Amino acid sequence: MNIKQAGELFGLTTETLRYYERVGVIPQVARNKSGYREFTISDLNWVYLVTTLRSAGLSIESLIEFCQLSQLRDGQDIGGAQKQVLRDERDELDDKIDHLKDVRALLDYKLEHYDDHVAKFNAGEPVEKLWENPPRHQD
Amino acid sequence: MNIKQAGELFGLTTETLRYYERVGVIPQVARNKSGYREFTISDLNWVYLVTTLRSAGLSIESLIEFCQLSQLRDGQDIGGAQKQVLRDERDELDDKIDHLKDVRALLDYKLEHYDDHVAKFNAGEPVEKLWENPPRHQD
DNA sequence: CCTTGCCTTGAAGTTAACTTCAAGGTTTAT
DNA sequence: ATAAACCTTGAAGTTAACTTCAAGGCAAGG
Numbered sequence: 001m002n003i004k005q006a007g008e009l010f011g012l013t014t015e016t017l018r019y020y021e022r023v024g025v026i027p028q029v030a031r032n033k034s035g036y037r038e039f040t041i042s043d044l045n046w047v048y049l050v051t052t053l054r055s056a057g058l059s060i061e062s063l064i065e066f067c068q069l070s071q072l073r074d075g076q077d078i079g080g081a082q083k084q085v086l087r088d089e090r091d092e093l094d095d096k097i098d099h100l101k102d103v104r105a106l107l108d109y110k111l112e113h114y115d116d117h118v119a120k121f122n123a124g125e126p127v128e129k130l131w132e133n134p135p136r137h138q139d
Numbered sequence: 140m141n142i143k144q145a146g147e148l149f150g151l152t153t154e155t156l157r158y159y160e161r162v163g164v165i166p167q168v169a170r171n172k173s174g175y176r177e178f179t180i181s182d183l184n185w186v187y188l189v190t191t192l193r194s195a196g197l198s199i200e201s202l203i204e205f206c207q208l209s210q211l212r213d214g215q216d217i218g219g220a221q222k223q224v225l226r227d228e229r230d231e232l233d234d235k236i237d238h239l240k241d242v243r244a245l246l247d248y249k250l251e252h253y254d255d256h257v258a259k260f261n262a263g264e265p266v267e268k269l270w271e272n273p274p275r276h277q278d
Numbered sequence: 279c280c281t282t283g284c285c286t287t288g289a290a291g292t293t294a295a296c297t298t299c300a301a302g303g304t305t306t307a308t
Numbered sequence: 309a310t311a312a313a314c315c316t317t318g319a320a321g322t323t324a325a326c327t328t329c330a331a332g333g334c335a336a337g338g
Contacts, residue, residue: 004314010270014315015297022317023295034304036315041266048270049245056242057196060295083253090246097239100232103195106188107229114222127180131148131187143284153285154327161287162325173334175285199325284335291328298321305314 006039010051017047025050025063027071056093101137109135145178149190156186164189164202166210195232240276248274 003014012020020026021037026046029037039047050063066089069082121127142153159165160176165185168176178186189202205228208221260266 002315013297016295018317019296031316034315036304041268042260045266045269048273049249052242052245052273054295056239079253079257083250086246086250086253090243090250093239093243093246097236097243100195100236100239103191104229104232104236106191107225107232110188111222111225111229114218114225118218121181127184129180130184134187134191141285152327155325157287158326170286173285175334193325280338282335282337284333286333287331289329292326294324296322299319301317303314303316305312307312308310 001039001044003037003039006037006044006047009044010047012047012051020047020050023060023064025060025067027067053089057096058089062089098137101139102134105135105137106130140178140183142176142178145176145183145186148183149186151186151190159186159189162199162203164199164206166206192228196235197228201228237276240278241273244274244276245269 001009003017006012007014007017021029026043029039029043032038046067053063054060066082066085069078069085072078117127140148142156145151146153146156160168165182168178168182171177185206192202193199205221205224208217208224211217256266
């Protein structure tokens with residue numbers, strides 16, 4: 001599959017795909033006799049993984065590190081190191097999900113007390129500090 | 140409270156706070172006789188809200204829009220408009236949380252099938268397409 | 279009264295993650 | 309055989325969100 005088709009598959013431009021290869025968030029893609037990139041299933045899996053993790057907020061820098069781990073040869077426990085990175089990223093995602101739930105809880109709180117707060121404010125009553133004991137999510 | 144103290148309260152530099160006021164993600168902060176900013180509880184609540192929503196990935200641009208809504212006077216249903224923005228942002232957060240859960244499910248899948256996939260790859264068996272029917276989260 | 283540590287504004291600089299540009303090679307269709 | 313539509317590389321440009329710089333004013337201690 002050529003670079004245009006690969007881009008269309010994941011909603012990326014050809015420029016972005018070349019950029020991803022150049023900085024190393026995906027491994028080098030093999031070329032055909034004309035020097036054109038020929039994306040394999042394995043290359044496309046890499047692109048999918050990268051777009052997915054990017055959409056979850058992981059930085060290009062951390063994806064470069066992960067990709068470099070796959071390129072190494074003859075180190076002893078390469079698989080273990082990669083799995084550990086995957087576990088770490090999963091744990092960071094868990095933290096991020098928890099944080100987003102807390103932010104959601106704050107928005108819910110602001111919505112529930114909106115009229116109440118506006119009324120107090122218009123009556124000149126003291127405003128309460130939102131940042132001390134902020135609302136947290138349940139579950 | 141002066142700008143340095145306000146920054147320390149939320150882990151922001153004084154430069155960032157001035158930047159936030161300048162671009163309008165928080166309302167103008169009143170000055171004392173020397174021209175220094177004097178942060179009120181209400182100002183600090185704004186800073187807290189902005190840092191919280193920024194940490195959840197909302198753009199400066201969308202926060203400027205929200206802040207401008209609070210500044211308007213004598214339009215009819217200003218409170219309703221603000222509440223609608225809060226509801227929209229909460230709904231977008233819900234979508235984002237759901238998406239992060241799916242990404243988490245993908246990482247879990249990759250971890251579970253890691254050894255399996257490596258073995259197949261080393262045996263020269265065809266690689267399966269990760270992006271068709273990707274794993275989704277439960278609940 | 280002078281140093282130290284605050285504060286002010288406006289403008290220019292930085293970083294991440296692309297995006298666009300320039301110059302040119304290949305392949306396919308008319 | 310020539311135009312349209314692909315592809316290549318390397319370098320320069322863009323945008324968001326700060327950050328740093330320059331030039332100077334206020335306030336408290338010695």
